[in-house]
Amino acid sequence: MSKFGDYIREKREALQKESPGTYSLRKVASAVGIEASYLSKIERGQQPPPGERSISALAEILNEDPDMMLALAGKVSDELQEIIRKRPKLFARLIRELRDMPDHAVLRLVREVRDGNW
Amino acid sequence: MSKFGDYIREKREALQKESPGTYSLRKVASAVGIEASYLSKIERGQQPPPGERSISALAEILNEDPDMMLALAGKVSDELQEIIRKRPKLFARLIRELRDMPDHAVLRLVREVRDGNW
DNA sequence: TGTAGTGTGTAGTATATGCTACACACTTGC
DNA sequence: GCAAGTGTGTAGCATATACTACACACTACA
Known part of the structure; x- marks a missing residue:
């Protein structure tokens, strides 16, 4: 049961069905590098997921986050880790506080920060 | 210029001065494992920082965060990474939004979340 | 003067990570 | 039937990570 593998296989095959010949293993692999x-x-x-670079490239090609x-x-x-490492105590605290918060609460926080009205 | 190394050396030597014999390299190392x-x-x-387990043990012994x-x-x-991985999009967004926010703003957010008055 | 405590130098090791190179087999269309 | 396109199998490899084992040298002090 490989979550990552299953996911990208399905996504790739779906895209391959949409536009045949453009999302073969070889095409995608060579685009990823x-x-x-x-x-x-x-x-x-059969292999664990690749490195971050390859995963990001894959995400772009497969139109995924x-x-x-x-x-x-x-x-x-x-990139995220680096942001955290710059202010480790602060971010550690915030993230732990938010661990059990429901999605909508965290999302609300995101919006408030973004809009600056707080 | 090894930030990590310098930091723990100074901290350890300071503690060694406070309570001699309790914070020698050997004592601390064996306590860390x-x-x-x-x-x-x-x-x-001369060596890069050790693994997470050792760093955490070291932090506890040296009374550091x-x-x-x-x-x-x-x-x-x-632990923090796992929290993020459970809701990657949400946390990624929040953390990126907070990247350039001043400490006090993030801290205020932490407090608001903790107190629940928001 | 010897032994206990201190730090250091040398020489490794095991395991994980992130891949490459290339041959092979099957299917499809011409 | 053969060429192109498809996926897969085998056999590696380079580098990084996270350490161990043990001998050596210096200092202090009893």
Whole structure:
């Protein structure tokens, strides 16, 4: 049961059905910058998910959210990690506080921050 | 210039001065569960910072904040990463929004969430 | 003067991560 | 039937991560 592999296989095959010939293993792999056989193994869960670079490239090609794809792969983007590392105590506290908050509450927070009216 | 190494060396030596004999390289290393020579090299920047487990143990022994120590080591705790990975889009968005916010603004957010009055 | 405590130097090791190279087999269309 | 396109199998490899084991050298002090 490879979440990441299953997910990208289905997505790729769906796109391949939509526009045949454009989303073959080889096409996608070469666009990502990896070997086709490697991608094949990843899709079937014979290999763990690739590195962050490859996952992000894959996300772009498959028209998916990179953060979500990284999460499926058990990773968090280095960009986000760097933001956290700059103020570790602050962010650690905030994230832990929000752990059990429902989505809509967190989302509300996001909006408030973005709009600046708070 | 090893931030992590310098930091723990100073902290350890300060504690060693306070209570001599209790914070030698060997004492601390064995409490952490690593070799003394390894810790020595880390302190002098001859080795990169150790793994998360060792860093957390070190933080506890040196009475420091683990998240801060991990940040010094260029890491983010797996616990925090897991929280993010459960709702990657939501947290990614929030964290990016907060990237350039001043400390006090983020802190205010933390407090509001904690107190629930929002 | 020897032994306990201190730090350091040398020389490794095990495991994980992130891949490549290339041959093989099957299907489809001409 | 053969060429192009499809996926897969085998056999690796380079680099990074996270350490261990043990000998050595210096200092203090009893």
